[in-house]
Amino acid sequence: MIRRRLAGRDRGSFTAELAAGLPALLLLLLAGLTAVNAVSTRAGCLHAAREAALAASRGEDGPAAGARAAPAGSEITVSTGDGQVQVSVRAPVRALGARLPRITVTATAVAAVEPGAAAAAPS
Known part of the structure; x- marks a missing residue:
């Protein structure tokens, strides 16, 4: 004989699971959006x-x-030396949250000083 579950025994279980999982899902969404913002700022x-x-x-x-x-x-x-110029750019990225600390991204590029051109003074 097959027993059937009585309707109403698991009432509200979806609501409880949603209440437990929704904050975690929201946190993952905010972390993902912050990561996308940091990557695009680094590209800039x-x-x-x-x-x-x-x-x-x-x-x-x-x-x-x-x-x-x-x-x-x-x-x-900007720094110059040994026939090359090195530039570092640092920019803050605001995390998507009111009181979270800022993230700082950095990018560096190096170029050789062209012959006949005096490198600009570092600043």
């Missing part, structure tokens, strides 16, 4: 570092060229 930093390194290697103003392409709030440092 890399682009700005390359622009600044190429400009500085031609003798132009590297920090100004990098600032045009850099994400908002970024910090650009």
Whole structure:
């Protein structure tokens, strides 16, 4: 003989599982969106570092060229030496949450100083 479960014995189990799983799902969503934001900001930093390194290697103003392409709030440092220019761009990334600390992403680019061009003064 097959016994049937009585209807109503597991009433509310879906609600309890949803209440337990929804915060975890929301946390994963926020972490994923923050990661996407950090990756896109890093790509912007890399682009700005390359622009600044190429400009500085031609003798132009590297920090100004990098600032045009850099994400908002970024910090650009240019150093020269041994016939090459090295540029680092650091930018803060706000985590998607009200009180979470900021993440800082960094990108670096190096370019050789072109012959006949004096490298811009580091700043």
